[in-house]
Amino acid sequence: MIDLFVQSAFADNLALTFFLGLCTFLAVSRRVETAVGLGIALMAVQSITVPVNYLIFAYLLSPGAWSWMGFPEIDLTFLRFIAFIGVIAAMVQILEMVLDRYMPALYRALGIYLPLITVNCAILGGSLFMAERHYDFVQSAVFGVGSGFGWALAIIGLAALRERLVYADLPDGLKGLGIAFIVTGLMSMGFSAFSGVNLP
Template sequence: WMGIKGVDLSFLALLSCIGMIAALVQILEMILDKFFPALYHALGVFLPLITVNCAILGGSLFMIERDYNFGESVTYGVGSGLGWALAITVMAGVREKLKYSDIPAGLQGLGITFITAGLMSLGFMAFSGIQL
């Protein structure tokens, strides 16, 4: 990878494709909102669903890449769905609490959201067993 021998980052291909599609959907959404508001409102909720479909496709491709059988695939799919639901519910609860907190002006909005997501990811990493 990039001329470095012994470094195999092929496992990042799936993640980078999902990230690229999500970023392009967000850029498309902003362009449509600014230059084509009628089309933006006509598409409504369906534009962000492209990103969700991409995440579902990513999960499916991950199962194919790992060569899971049917039972393992169902277990992985249910576990992924429950994990996502748990993470998004916790994030919504934390954001609700932060709404009534005194947050410095520079961290309001996206800044505190990224900090919260980072701290939550550290907490969820404990489920997989952190090894330092």
């Protein structure tokens, strides 16, 4: 399970390997404080939605899931996108209410990007990878936590670097998103170095 966590957080990082969720990744990575808040929010949503979506997929949507009711031929896998997005939307709504109630400053800082977690392709990608790779419940939970942690680590690292780069003497054409894309590419190469790591 440690191998799966490390693999999902580093070698298969959703932001830096599969480039999922880059719209939010680049937009919210200007300040470390906001990046930490969004990273924790995304990790919380990912950690809950991947195992919950596993249960829905395994016991309601996969072929033969309804055989206990006498319908072994029913295959509802075509509904997985709608089901997964519904679970993600519900979790983000709950998270929004919690942040608005208990952390209003972070809620205001995240602004429009918090509801956009609902359509963040990194979160949907985590659930789709879980279904495609045929993980069991425990593997789904580990993958959810690992992939959420990896995405959070990547956005916090990028935000820390971008805060420093404000003071760098950059050419005008590279300021802003230009240097952010270059740094993201360099971080991606660094994270890909973990692909050959085998833990005992």
